[in-house]
Amino acid sequence: MRTIAELSDDLLHLFLLESPVDASLLGVPGYDALLPDLSAAGQQVVRRRLTDLVTELDALQPSDAAAQLEVDIVRDFALGALARLDADLVEVAVTDYFTAPVGGLLSFVPQIVLSEPEQAAAYLDRLRAVPAHLSAAADRVVAGTAAGRTAVAHLVQRTVEQVERYLGDPAADPLARPAAPAGWEGAAAFEAERSRLLAEVVRPAMAAYRDAIVRDVLPQARPTDKPGLVWLPDGEATYAALVAYHTTTTRTPGEIHQLGLDAIARLALEYAEIGERVFGTREPREVFRFLREDLTLRYTDEAQILTSAEAAIRRAEDAAPQWFGVLPVQRC
Numbered sequence: 431m432r433t434i435a436e437l438s439d440d441l442l443h444l445f446l447l448e449s450p451v452d453a454s455l456l457g458v459p460g461y462d463a464l465l466p467d468l469s470a471a472g473q474q475v476v477r478r479r480l481t482d483l484v485t486e487l488d489a490l491q492p493s494d495a496a497a498q499l500e501v502d503i504v505r506d507f508a509l510g511a512l513a514r515l516d517a518d519l520v521e522v523a524v525t526d527y528f529t530a531p532v533g534g535l536l537s538f539v540p541q542i543v544l545s546e547p548e549q550a551a552a553y554l555d556r557l558r559a560v561p562a563h564l565s566a567a568a569d570r571v572v573a574g575t576a577a578g579r580t581a582v583a584h585l586v587q588r589t590v591e592q593v594e595r596y597l598g599d600p601a602a603d604p605l606a607r608p609a610a611p612a613g614w615e616g617a618a619a620f621e622a623e624r625s626r627l628l629a630e631v632v633r634p635a636m637a638a639y640r641d642a643i644v645r646d647v648l649p650q651a652r653p654t655d656k657p658g659l660v661w662l663p664d665g666e667a668t669y670a671a672l673v674a675y676h677t678t679t680t681r682t683p684g685e686i687h688q689l690g691l692d693a694i695a696r697l698a699l700e701y702a703e704i705g706e707r708v709f710g711t712r713e714p715r716e717v718f719r720f721l722r723e724d725l726t727l728r729y730t731d732e733a734q735i736l737t738s739a740e741a742a743i744r745r746a747e748d749a750a751p752q753w754f755g756v757l758p759v760q761r762c
Contacts, residue, residue: 434497437486438504444476444483444511451538454549462542462552465559468520468531469566470573480512510675517668520567521574524581524647526592531567532639533589535560536596540604544611550620553608557627561635568642575647579662583651586643593640596633603628 432440446453446461453461467473487505492498523530528537544550571581596603605628610617652661659665659672673683681689698714705717709724721727729735743762750757 431489432486434487434490434492434500434504437483437490438500440479440483441504441508441511444479448476448511451534451542454542455538462549463555463559465535465556465563467566468563468570470570472566473515473520477512477515480508480515484508484512506678510678513671513675517672518570518574518579520570521577521579522571522581522662523567524571524589524643524651525585526588527585530589531564532593532596532636535563536592536604540607542608544608546611547614547616550610550614550616554620554623554627557605557624557632560632561638564635564639568639572642572646575650577663580650580652581647582654582657583648584654586648586651590640590644590648593636596636597640600629600633605632 446458447464448466450461450464450466484505487501487508490501492501525533527533539556542549542553544553575581606624610620614620659669662668670683673686674680677686679686701714701717702712705714705720706712709717709720711717711720729738747761
């Protein structure tokens with residue numbers, strides 16, 4: 431039987447397999463050549479591993495309350511990952527935002543730092559993996575569309591435009607941004623191979639993804655007035671599962687929405703109290719007008735902004751020991 435530490439490491443590995451670019455950005459070795467496997471088969475493999483992991487966690491017999499808490503936390507993360515997989519959001523992830531395949535490639539991959547020749551070689555392998563990554567993404571979205579899990583039309587159109595902007599400006603390709611390791615004698619060969627891969631592998635894959643979206647997804651996409659998951663089959667259940675995953679609570683979406691409404695109502699009272707004290711009015715609209723238009727409330731120069739920000743950070747640092755047991759070694 432594996433220990434909780436081994437099971438925790440396995441769960442982390444599964445998370446990083448799902449987001450290998452994040453691993454590269456965090457400096458975790460072993461994932462630098464990878465992109466997420468978005469295929470249905472690949473995600474089923476991850477699902478089986480997560481299910482097995484939960485079974486192993488359930489079989490553990492923690493020795494005390496602290497050990498039980500550790501098991502419960504890892505189990506909760508694993509169950510949350512299962513809920514996220516079962517939501518099949520990849521089937522509707524057609525948007526120009528960074529949560530979608532193309533947006534993620536163009537937003538995060540250019541931020542990678544190549545410090546060693548091995549990382550540069552892995553970066554080329556990552557570019558070679560783009561066609562399979564985007565092909566799997568397109569297959570999942572097309573399958574979702576056929577099953578009634580349609581994407582939102584204006585976001586689909588923005589995705590098409592995003593890809594066309596990328597294809598239309600190869601000289602400014604963000605995937606060419608990571609520099610070769612400083613002083614590396616193989617830099618010229620790396621840059622030449624990267625240019626070849628971008629021209630012959632990556633851009634054709636982007637064009638194929640765009641073509642599939644235009645042909646099979648855009649014609650059936652949802653209108654702007656039907657943007658939410660509620661318009662999809664089992665959408666309400668999916669939304670509730672994702673709320674549970676992101677909040678780690680048992681509150682329903684309706685209960686959380688009511689929390690927001692209640693907070694807004696309480697804030698209105700605070701605006702009235704502060705407005706009366708500072709501006710001489712309790713009327714929220716007048717308070718907001720003062721906040722927008724009263725020039726005395728604005729910073730006058732950069733030094734004032736910096737001084738105010740530093741003072742806020744120091745107050746937070748002074749208060750932190752009252753709230754947290756483990757504190758940063760370095761000051762902000």
